[in-house]
Amino acid sequence: xxxxxxxMSNQSLTKExxxxxxxxxxxxxxxxxKMMKILESDAPIEVLCLDKKTEDLxxxxxxxxxxxxxxxxxAKVEFLDARSIGQVSSRLNEFVSMF
Numbered sequence: 001x002x003x004x005x006x007x008m009s010n011q012s013l014t015k016e017x018x019x020x021x022x023x024x025x026x027x028x029x030x031x032x033x034k035m036m037k038i039l040e041s042d043a044p045i046e047v048l049c050l051d052k053k054t055e056d057l058x059x060x061x062x063x064x065x066x067x068x069x070x071x072x073x074x075a076k077v078e079f080l081d082a083r084s085i086g087q088v089s090s091r092l093n094e095f096v097s098m099f
Contacts (some may be wrong), residue, residue, distance in 0.1 A: 040095075041067035048091040054084040066095065
């Protein structure tokens, strides 16, 4: 009977080990996706294909990378009008949806 107890605990340990491995794999995959999003946002603002005026205004405010734009309150950017804000928002949405 002790052999059966050992066999059952060994099987449950195996199930627990498999579950732990699966959880670690999920966590690792989530970290990978998060890192890829961070890396993709390190792209220069030129990838957004903004018009020259809007791009120049962003540069004037030292916004050079997509992640800078993501953390920016566009309404506070001096001289950026509603049309430009709409363009930046729409291009950011397109950019993010690619990944």
